[in-house]
Amino acid sequence: MKLIHLYPREMNIYGDTGNVLVLMCRLQWRGLPVEVAPVSVGDPLPHDADILLGGGGQDAAQGEIGADFAGRGAELRAMADDGVVMLTICGTYQMLGHEFVTQEGRRIAGAGVLDVVTHGQAERLIGNNFVDTTDAGRLVGYENHSGLTELGPGVRALGSTQSGRGNNGRDRTEGAVRDNVIGTYLHGPVLAKSPRFADELLRLALARRGSDTDLEPLDDTLAEQAARVAVGRPR
C-alpha cells in the first residue's frame, strides 16, 4: 500500500499528520506493508499511490501551495476518477474544490476535484465536533476554520453534525464525498478517534487493488473510549 502525504512541510498545523500515522500503523499492525511518499511543492505525484492524505495549514501556507495545488488539477482529477482514496482536511479540502474566494474577494483556483466552493470570512468556526455518517459511523474531531464551504450537485455530504458548525454553519452538513475522495473540516486527527472510518478508507483502497478487503479486527477500546469522552466535552 502506498500513501501520499501531501505538503507535509506546509500543511501540518493541527495534528493532521496523525492521520498518516494512524493509517500506517493500522496496516503494519496487520502485517500489511506500507510506504509513505511525502509530496511537497514542485515534487512529482507518484502514479502508483493507493491513498492520498492532506492536512490543514496556516492561511499564509495555503497561499504558498495554492498555485502548485491548482497546477496538479488534471492529475488529481484523473487519480480521483481512477478511484484513488483521498482524505483531505480543512485547507487541503478547500483547495480540492473549484475555488477559494478570500474575504477581500480574491479568487484562488483549486484543483477542481470536489464540486465545492469556499468563501473566506472573518469569524472562525471553532470547537469539538462529531459527525454522523451512514457508512463509517460517528466521526469525532475538532473543527477550526474560517472558510464557508458550499456543496454542489457533484458531491454528497460526508455526514451531518448536530452540535458543530460543519461546512458552513448553516445546513448542518459536514465534509464532501465524490467517488473515493473525501474532504472534511475535522481535525483531531479525525482518524484517531474514528477507527471504523480509518478501516473503511483502507478497505476502499484494498478493493480498488482487487485485494482481500477483510481486515483483521484491532482492539479499539481506547479510541472508542476517547471518542465517547470527546463527544461529552464542552465545545
Add this chain to the structure above:
Amino acid sequence: MNLLAVWLGKSVLLALRALGRRGNALPGLVVEKVFPSFLPRALARLDDGVVVITGTNGKTTTTKMIATILGERYRVLTNDSGSNFVRGAITACVEHATWGGRLPFDVGIFELDEAWAVRFVALVPPQRALLLNVMRDQLDRFGEIDTTAGLLGTVAAATTGHVVLNRDDERVAALAERTGAQVSYYGVAPQLRELFPNDEELYGGPVSRSTKPASAELRSLPAGEQPHITLRVAGSDHEVLLRADGPHNAQNAAGAVALALTFGLDTATVLAGLAKVSPAFGRGQSFDVDGRRLVLQLVKNPAGFRQTLRTLDGVTGADAIVVAINDDYADGRDVSWLWDVDFAALAAPASSGAHRSTAGTRAADMAVRLRYDGIDVDEVEPDLEKAVRVAVSAVPAGGHVVVFSTYTAMWALHAILLRIGQAV
C-alpha cells in the same frame, strides 16, 4: 485615587484570603473596572521602568530568572502568582503597595500572555521587552502562529527603550523592524541549534542559523558528569549551574541574561543572580510522596512538550511516567496538538522499564496517541489523585516519578501533592 484603588484591591485580596481562596486575578479585575487608569499611573512612578516578557514558551521561568537577577541590585515588583493577564499585573501592584498607596519598587518585571501583552502595552508602554518565541499554542484561541507573531510585533512597537529578541526564532528576530527601540539578541550556539526545532523545522523545513551577534549565547548544555551550562557574554565563556532542568531552561537563561545586561549590570552580578533561580511553579518542581521523588512538568504545546521530554534524557531516567491531559479552556479545548509531539523519549532506554500511565479528562485520548507511537500504557486513569497514587505505588522507595501535565491539571496536581506529600 491611587490610594482608593490600592485599598479596594487589598480589601478584595483580604476577603478572598479570609475565604481561603488564592485569587490572583479577581482583585486586579475589580480595580481595573473601577479605576482603569490605576495601572499606568502606578507604574509610571517606577524609576527604572517596566519590563514585559512574552512569547509562547518559557515566560514564567524566564520572568523568575530576570526578577531574581535584578533583585541583586533593584527592588523588583513582579507578577509571580500565576496570572499573566493585565489583571495579574494590577493584583501584583495592589498586593505589594503600602497601605499608604506607595509602590516601594524600582522596576516592574511582568510576564504577560501574548494577547494580554498587547492590551498591557497600550496602557503602559514598557521601557524594555524580551520576546521569546512563537510556537503553536492554543490555536483554538489565537487562530494561527502568524497572528501570534503580530501580537508580539505590537509589543515591540510600543517598547520605548530596548527590545531583546530570540535570534533563533525567525518570526521573533524579524520583529526588529517593528520597533524604534534599541535591539539586541540572545541565542544558542550553531551546534546546539538542532536541539531547539521550531514547528516548521520539525516537519523537515530547513533549520535556520542566524548570524546576528548575541549579547548572551548558550554555548553548551550539561553532559555526563558535567552539570554546568556555558554562556558566552561579551566574548568570554562562563559556566553556570542552573537549578531548572532541560535545554529549554538553558535557552531561557540566555534570554534572561541578555535582558539583565541592558540594565548595565556587570556579568558577574548577572550570573550570580542566575545561579540562585529555583524552578518556577510546576516547571520542574519536586515533591516527596511516600519516599518517592515526584517531578511536576508543565506542558502546554508541541514545542514545549518536546523540550520538556528532553529532561528524561538524563542518566537517572524515570521509574514511572504520568501524562496528565486536561482540555478545559485554559488548557485549550483542542487536543490534536498531542499529535505534533514525538513520544519516542518515553520508550528511550533510560525509561524503558518505567510504569506508564495517562490521566486527566483526556486520559484515553493520550493513551491512543501513545499507542500509535508504539507505547502501551499500564493505566488510563482520568482521576488525577488516583493516577498519582497508582504511579507512586508502582515504584520502589527512592524511586523517581515524572508527571507531565497540562495547565489546569497542574494546578490540581499541585494541590494534591501538597496534601499527600510535600515540596522538596
